[in-house]
Amino acid sequence: MLAALALAQFICSFAGSNMNVMINDISEDLDTTVQGVQVAITAFLLVMAALMIPGGRLTDRYGRKRCFLTGLIVYAIGALLSAAAPGLGVLILGNSFLEGIGTALLIPPVYILTTLLYPDVTSRARAFGVVMALGGIGAAAGPLIGGLITTAISWRAAFVFQALVIAVIVLLSRRIDDPLPPDPTRPFDTAGAVLSAVGLVLVVMGILATDDNVWLMIALLGLGALVLGWFFRSARAKEASGQEPLLSLSLFRNRASNLGLVTQNIQWLVLMGTSFTVAAYLQVVRGYDAIETGVVFTAATSGLLASSLSAERLARRYAQRALIMSGFVVSIAGIVILIVLAKTFSSAWAFVPGLALIGLGLGVMLTPSVNVVQSSFPEEQQGEISGLSRSVSNLGSSFGTAIAGTILVAGLSKGAYAAAMITLAAIGLIGLTAAALLPRPSDDARH
Numbered sequence: 001m002l003a004a005l006a007l008a009q010f011i012c013s014f015a016g017s018n019m020n021v022m023i024n025d026i027s028e029d030l031d032t033t034v035q036g037v038q039v040a041i042t043a044f045l046l047v048m049a050a051l052m053i054p055g056g057r058l059t060d061r062y063g064r065k066r067c068f069l070t071g072l073i074v075y076a077i078g079a080l081l082s083a084a085a086p087g088l089g090v091l092i093l094g095n096s097f098l099e100g101i102g103t104a105l106l107i108p109p110v111y112i113l114t115t116l117l118y119p120d121v122t123s124r125a126r127a128f129g130v131v132m133a134l135g136g137i138g139a140a141a142g143p144l145i146g147g148l149i150t151t152a153i154s155w156r157a158a159f160v161f162q163a164l165v166i167a168v169i170v171l172l173s174r175r176i177d178d179p180l181p182p183d184p185t186r187p188f189d190t191a192g193a194v195l196s197a198v199g200l201v202l203v204v205m206g207i208l209a210t211d212d213n214v215w216l217m218i219a220l221l222g223l224g225a226l227v228l229g230w231f232f233r234s235a236r237a238k239e240a241s242g243q244e245p246l247l248s249l250s251l252f253r254n255r256a257s258n259l260g261l262v263t264q265n266i267q268w269l270v271l272m273g274t275s276f277t278v279a280a281y282l283q284v285v286r287g288y289d290a291i292e293t294g295v296v297f298t299a300a301t302s303g304l305l306a307s308s309l310s311a312e313r314l315a316r317r318y319a320q321r322a323l324i325m326s327g328f329v330v331s332i333a334g335i336v337i338l339i340v341l342a343k344t345f346s347s348a349w350a351f352v353p354g355l356a357l358i359g360l361g362l363g364v365m366l367t368p369s370v371n372v373v374q375s376s377f378p379e380e381q382q383g384e385i386s387g388l389s390r391s392v393s394n395l396g397s398s399f400g401t402a403i404a405g406t407i408l409v410a411g412l413s414k415g416a417y418a419a420a421m422i423t424l425a426a427i428g429l430i431g432l433t434a435a436a437l438l439p440r441p442s443d444d445a446r447h
Contacts, residue, residue: 047100056387071106147294327365
């Protein structure tokens with residue numbers, strides 16, 4: 001059961017990063033631009049983020065296993081459509097929308113089932129360690145695997161690979177039993193789902209518009225903020241009248257969970273922002289091919305794998321707050337080293353120490369951040385908090401690609417590369433601050 005859940009997280013994370021090494025191949029084959037490919041990548045991450053909360057709520061109504069299998073099927077259809085795409089539009093339909101929708105349906109059940117099947121914090125840390133390790137490896141090794149497949153066959157074969165992995169997950173998931181029965185009478189807030197999705201889409205579109213038109217950026221960000229404000233006001237009104245909104249505002253009354261959500265968002269922002277920025281720089285500025293770029297990223301994969309798989313042992317020895325803070329410190333140090341060495345040396349080896357530290361730091365803190373959030377709520381709220389948690393994380397992935405990618409694409413040079421990475425380091429400091437504000441060990445959920 002855990003293999004199916006972990007593989008599902010792996011393939012969704014893989015999909016978010018493997019296209020980074022195909023930028024040149026896809027743009028040439030589909031007669032588009034680097035920015036066009038960036039839009040496709042960001043749109044995939046955005047669709048996931050925008051629909052993750054509704055996806056989490058649907059699990060209560062239709063069951064976690066049913067939503068999981070439905071998401072897998074929709075994802076596979078999108079992957080096969082992407083493999084056959086004649087142009088950028090069809091690629092965006094298959095990859096950005098269908099794969100994004102499939103992910104939004106299948107990922108919340110992964111975290112709900114893991115939480116419910118492993119009741120104590122230590123065993124749950126082990127289970128989440130496996131899930132997050134596979135997720136982190138999917139994101140970090142996506143460039144290498146995608147590069148190998150692209151170089152050996154073509155970028156289209158990478159999408160066929162995704163469909164094959166989905167078939168394996170479907171076979172493995174036959175052994176999964178849903179611990180909680182579905183409740184078909186559970187209401188679903190359709191208006192809230194539309195408002196939350198539209199608001200998030202407008203915000204990320206505003207970030208993407210930064211290098212084209214400042215006034216358009218301001219307008220989109222402002223409109224997005226208004227729509228999200230409307231969403232929260234509507235949720236408050238529904239709760240006051242005894243109705244069930246898409247997202248219970250009571251979820252935000254838990255201080256530990258709120259801070260954990262901030263750290264989750266920034267962790268994935270740093271991971272995906274670094275992945276896009278370094279991959280684009282290596283290919284467009286340094287002239288590396290897909291496989292060379294992927295090999296460089298094995299440093300991040302190795303670091304992330306080493307620390308993620310130690311999640312259970314680390315959870316027994318250290319407080320979750322200490323692990324998250326340490327992870328941010330190591331990751332920020334990795335970014336600084338990455339900038340300095342890349343500026344000083346022209347060899348690809350200059351990227352290895354920094355990427356290894358970033359992977360190591362992220363692997364240390366991914367699992368405790370998820371554990372802090374999921375463990376803060378009872379079983380009946382796992383659908384809601386799982387959807388919110390995954391939405392916040394994927395929104396971080398969208399922000400990372402959009403923010404760092406926009407800075408880089410605006411002027412592909414050494415200066416733009418450094419500016420993008422410095423921005424990621426600054427945002428990492430915000431994550432470190434949030435981690436420092438988490439409850440002290442005496443109040444830690446481990447005890």
